[in-house]
Amino acid sequence: MTTKADALDAAHWFKSSYSDNQGGACVEGARLADGSLAVRDSKDPQGPALLFPAEAWRKAVDGADWFKSSYSNDQGGACVEGARLGDGSMAVRDSKDPHGPALIFAPNVWRAFISGPGQM
Known part of the structure; x- marks a missing residue:
């Protein structure tokens, strides 16, 4: 599911460890209060974000x-x-x-x- 990243008011975004200020690998994530995960392009912080429901995320990676x-x-x-x-x-x-x-x-x-x- 996608949404606008700026609509996620309570999100505390973190940069991928590979992101840098030169434009490389600019991915950010945020763990939301309901346990879901949001992912966005750090170069477009107001743009779209992918949302992964908590249960789907856990099943996928556990x-x-x-x-x-x-x-x-x-x-x-x-x-x-x-x-x-x-x-x-x-x-x-x-x-x-x-x-x-x-x-x-x-x-x-x-x-x-x-x-x-x-x-x-």
């Missing part, structure tokens, strides 16, 4: 079999983990914050993403 990206290393570089979910979706999170938010991609979106540019 007990997932997480694996480190082949590009991750023990020196702190590219710390990304993924998990294939039961419905074929792909969850992605920051391995330095395993209890923090994860992005969930629908199966068709993930397939298009890994197929390369122009496939979406």
Whole structure:
């Protein structure tokens, strides 16, 4: 579900650990009072936000079999983990914050993403 980010008055937004002031990976999240998670583009704080209901979020990420990206290393570089979910979706999170938010991609979106540019 989507909403306008500025409509989430009580949201306390946090930046992804990969966001910077140079425009890179600008994702912010907010845990809402009802347990749901909101995600927005930090470059457009008044724009749309994706809302993940608490129960759906918990079912999606609890007990997932997480694996480190082949590009991750023990020196702190590219710390990304993924998990294939039961419905074929792909969850992605920051391995330095395993209890923090994860992005969930629908199966068709993930397939298009890994197929390369122009496939979406």
